[in-house]
Amino acid sequence: MTTPPAPDGRGLSRRGLFSLAGAGVVGAGLGVGITAAVTQSTASTIRATDSFTFYGKHQAGIVTPAQDRLHFAAFDVSDITRAELAELLSDWTYAANRMTAGLGAGPYGPTSGPYEAPPDDTGEALDLPPSGLTITFGFGPTLFDSRFGLASKRPDALIDLPHFPGDALQPALVGGDLCIQACSDDPQIAVHAIRNLSRIAFGRASLRWSQLGFGRTSSTTRAQATPRNLFGFKDGTANMRAEDTAEVNKQIWVNAGDGADWMTGGSYLVSRKIRMTIETWDRTSLHEQETVIGRTKGEGAPLSGGSEFTEPDFSTLGREDKPLIDEKAHVRLAHPTSNKGAEILRRGYNFVDGNDDLGRLNAGLFFICFQRDPRTQFVPLQLNLAKNDAMNEYTRHVGSGIFAVPPGASSGRPIGAGLFD
Amino acid sequence: MIKRPTRVALALATSAAALLALSACVPNNPTSSDDSKALTVDSSKTACDVSTSTAPSGTLSFSIKNTGDQVSEFYLLADDGLRIIGEVENIGPGISRELVVQAKPGDYFTVCKPGMIGAGIGKTAFTVTDSGTDLAATGDDATAVAAAATNYVAYVKDQVEGLVTSTDTFLDAFRSGDVEKAKSLYATTRAAYERIEPVAESFGDLDPKIDFREADVEAGTEWTGWHRIEKDLWPPAAADNGGKTYVALTDAERTKYADLLKTDTASLNEAVHASDYTVSIDAISNGATGLLDEVASGKITGEEEIWSHTDLWDFQANLEGARVAYEGVRDIAEPKDAALVKQIDGEFTSLETLLAQYGSLDKGFKYYNELSTTEIKSLSDGVNALSEPLSKLTAVLVG
Numbered sequence: 001m002t003t004p005p006a007p008d009g010r011g012l013s014r015r016g017l018f019s020l021a022g023a024g025v026v027g028a029g030l031g032v033g034i035t036a037a038v039t040q041s042t043a044s045t046i047r048a049t050d051s052f053t054f055y056g057k058h059q060a061g062i063v064t065p066a067q068d069r070l071h072f073a074a075f076d077v078s079d080i081t082r083a084e085l086a087e088l089l090s091d092w093t094y095a096a097n098r099m100t101a102g103l104g105a106g107p108y109g110p111t112s113g114p115y116e117a118p119p120d121d122t123g124e125a126l127d128l129p130p131s132g133l134t135i136t137f138g139f140g141p142t143l144f145d146s147r148f149g150l151a152s153k154r155p156d157a158l159i160d161l162p163h164f165p166g167d168a169l170q171p172a173l174v175g176g177d178l179c180i181q182a183c184s185d186d187p188q189i190a191v192h193a194i195r196n197l198s199r200i201a202f203g204r205a206s207l208r209w210s211q212l213g214f215g216r217t218s219s220t221t222r223a224q225a226t227p228r229n230l231f232g233f234k235d236g237t238a239n240m241r242a243e244d245t246a247e248v249n250k251q252i253w254v255n256a257g258d259g260a261d262w263m264t265g266g267s268y269l270v271s272r273k274i275r276m277t278i279e280t281w282d283r284t285s286l287h288e289q290e291t292v293i294g295r296t297k298g299e300g301a302p303l304s305g306g307s308e309f310t311e312p313d314f315s316t317l318g319r320e321d322k323p324l325i326d327e328k329a330h331v332r333l334a335h336p337t338s339n340k341g342a343e344i345l346r347r348g349y350n351f352v353d354g355n356d357d358l359g360r361l362n363a364g365l366f367f368i369c370f371q372r373d374p375r376t377q378f379v380p381l382q383l384n385l386a387k388n389d390a391m392n393e394y395t396r397h398v399g400s401g402i403f404a405v406p407p408g409a410s411s412g413r414p415i416g417a418g419l420f421d
Numbered sequence: 422m423i424k425r426p427t428r429v430a431l432a433l434a435t436s437a438a439a440l441l442a443l444s445a446c447v448p449n450n451p452t453s454s455d456d457s458k459a460l461t462v463d464s465s466k467t468a469c470d471v472s473t474s475t476a477p478s479g480t481l482s483f484s485i486k487n488t489g490d491q492v493s494e495f496y497l498l499a500d501d502g503l504r505i506i507g508e509v510e511n512i513g514p515g516i517s518r519e520l521v522v523q524a525k526p527g528d529y530f531t532v533c534k535p536g537m538i539g540a541g542i543g544k545t546a547f548t549v550t551d552s553g554t555d556l557a558a559t560g561d562d563a564t565a566v567a568a569a570a571t572n573y574v575a576y577v578k579d580q581v582e583g584l585v586t587s588t589d590t591f592l593d594a595f596r597s598g599d600v601e602k603a604k605s606l607y608a609t610t611r612a613a614y615e616r617i618e619p620v621a622e623s624f625g626d627l628d629p630k631i632d633f634r635e636a637d638v639e640a641g642t643e644w645t646g647w648h649r650i651e652k653d654l655w656p657p658a659a660a661d662n663g664g665k666t667y668v669a670l671t672d673a674e675r676t677k678y679a680d681l682l683k684t685d686t687a688s689l690n691e692a693v694h695a696s697d698y699t700v701s702i703d704a705i706s707n708g709a710t711g712l713l714d715e716v717a718s719g720k721i722t723g724e725e726e727i728w729s730h731t732d733l734w735d736f737q738a739n740l741e742g743a744r745v746a747y748e749g750v751r752d753i754a755e756p757k758d759a760a761l762v763k764q765i766d767g768e769f770t771s772l773e774t775l776l777a778q779y780g781s782l783d784k785g786f787k788y789y790n791e792l793s794t795t796e797i798k799s800l801s802d803g804v805n806a807l808s809e810p811l812s813k814l815t816a817v818l819v820g
Contacts, residue, residue, distance in 0.1 A: 305513030
């Protein structure tokens with residue numbers, strides 16, 4: 001049991017508080033410390049009462065054991081000043097620090113405060129434990145245009161993603177100045193986080209697109225079992241794990257000297273909303289499905305043999321000297337050996353957004369990955385897949401985002417403080 | 422729509438009948454499997470151990486686990502020890518795979534082939550006793566299968582030969598700048614290609630050159646083929662072109678893209694006329710499903726013909742191609758699963774009738790952007806209704 005650091009005494013800005021509870025309460029209740037004791041877990045199963053501290057060298061929600069639910073949101077920043085942007089990030093830090101500890105977004109909480117003022121927390125998380133909530137913030141390329149004087153701060157690695165063959169991106173599902181990834185084992189907790197953070201942002205930033213996800217499709221620690229995606233296959237068997245510290249430092253965290261200094265200890269997030277044409281997929285034979293993936297559907301073993309965690313052998317030949325793992329199999333093309341050793345940390349979720357006009361489930365994978373430099377990791381990997389992957393016949397990339405995820409916050413240093421130094 | 426309740430009622434009736442049929446021979450407890458018909462095979466380095474040497478006739482399911490260290494195979498052979506009744510190939514070490522066969526009463530042999538060479542090891546007699554189960558006819562359809570392949574290859578050659586000629590006519594109009602004539606020929610000329618699309622796709626790099634949409638092309642790679650020409654014939658407004666004003670092709674560029682399409686079509690023609698070109702029966706059957714998948718993923722969404730909106734022409738051609746592929750193997754499948762064949766027959770007719778409401782290749786179709794959401798959905802439902810039973814055909818054919 002550890003006690004999280006108390007949030008810094010400044011609390012919410014006047015504007016943030018105004019958003020949450022109306023002007024009447026400014027000056028009251030600022031700087032209420034977090035007194036609830038919380039535990040931090042790295043165990044395989046996140047218990048409902050578990051929480052992850054918001055402050056730290058790195059932001060939580062990256063190597064944190066993947067929770068089961070997601071609410072991801074991208075925001076457009078309104079016509080505000082540089083100082084107001086900094087203030088928004090400070091307010092978000094304040095509220096995120098409280099919510100990840102299981103507290104309300106504002107100092108009063110959902111059922112206290114002036115009776116004639118709206119509560120400073122929306123209330124649906126009341127009586128619910130933190131459920132492993134993590135809140136992770138990121139900055140899109142457009143934040144570094146001329147509006148806030150941040151152009152010189154844009155890291156070289158925060159590129160505009162190229163067009164990948166087959167992309168069917170819908171403008172309404174692409175980009176964003178800011179992003180927030182909220183993950184929790186309780187969907188209501190994740191939604192509560194995004195709802196309250198977007199409320200705090202009203203007038204300063206507004207939702208551009210958002211995505212709910214369920215059924216994590218990757219494990220990020222060794223102790224977690226490999227979950228399945230909507231193709232019915234295990235997904236993320238070969239994902240990097242938090243325990244692989246050396247690899248994580250080499251492939252995930254931005255190191256000192258990598259480029260923009262303010263990003264040291266941060267990472268780059270790429271999101272892709274990938275629609276799966278599951279109706280078509282479900283009509284393909286088991287043989288074809290396993291050939292496309294390159295693994296067995298049951299255990300997830302590579303078709304070259306062994307069990308789930310056996311390293312695939314791409315040179316093993318079958319009949320007519322054809323490789324057991326097809327030349328176009330997903331597992332072959334996504335493997336580090338096909339991509340100059342590049343790896344990414346995957347942290348995606350399944351989604352079903354109702355159905356489309358044709359009566360087909362609007363289903364797929366909301367892909368999220370973290371890496372040290374997208375130029376040498378996600379981009380060449382995705383180019384390779386987009387050109388050659390047999391799976392492309394059953395997928396369509398409809399949404400896309402790239403965000404610089406700054407290092408963690410600390411008392412007195414809100415998220416993204418390095419942008420304004 | 423009057424049609425839909427009829428179809429739902431039919432589907433329910435079919436399931437009810439199927440359930441009744443099943444209940445006659447399957448234990449009531451749905452969690453217990455029929456152990457006498459579920460067999461395991463241990464394919465090790467030195468042996469091929471089958472859990473039992475006798476089984477009752479009917480559907481047998483062999484679960485083969487390769488416990489050796491080489492890629493293995495498992496065979497169920499006829500009483501002559503040569504003719505293959507069922508086989509599983511490419512079982513990696515440690516991997517399990519199933520072989521499901523319809524076994525008639527008689528004498529058989531089981532054998533494994535670790536390393537995939539030689540006569541195999543552990544060849545053992547295997548007896549199927551008469552359970553009284555009424556088995557679908559299997560018979561030796563080698564002759565019928567060979568005929569199906571020959572016929573389908575002939576069809577492919579015929580379509581591609583026609584494509585070569587009609588493409589020339591189309592390209593002459595395009596080269597000379599006769600836009601109206603080229604536009605009028607565009608969709609009907611493509612039909613021959615769309616009828617055999619999975620065949621074209623099987624030749625690796627030809628389909629990307631001939632039929633890629635703009636979004637399919639990698640940055641830095643030149644976009645060529647039908648859709649490059651389509652965009653020039655139906656030039657988009659800037660708003661539909663990523664905000665950029667579309668610049669028409671010059672005479673020289675038109676000639677260049679026309680020549681490339683002519684060359685690539687000629688290459689396709691050569692490929693299907695190669696002396697060793699043939700197709701397997703499962704490729705024909707899967708090709709039929711593949712053609713409907715093309716409809717489901719590209720045409721029904723209006724993405725294939727994004728500038729000309731002639732998606733229903735492609736739809737019709739895909740459907741015709743699927744019908745030909747299906748008819749080629751239909752009679753081989755019918756004795757094995759008459760109910761499935763009957764269902765596919767019915768759904769083909771339904772979908773053809775539905776599509777005919779929107780036009781024909783001779784008279785032209787409604788353009789995709791003129792269809793209502795309801796109309797598109799009914800077409801999509803029809804594709805699903807046909808694709809689902811059609812996707813079960815291959816297993817029947819090769820089972």
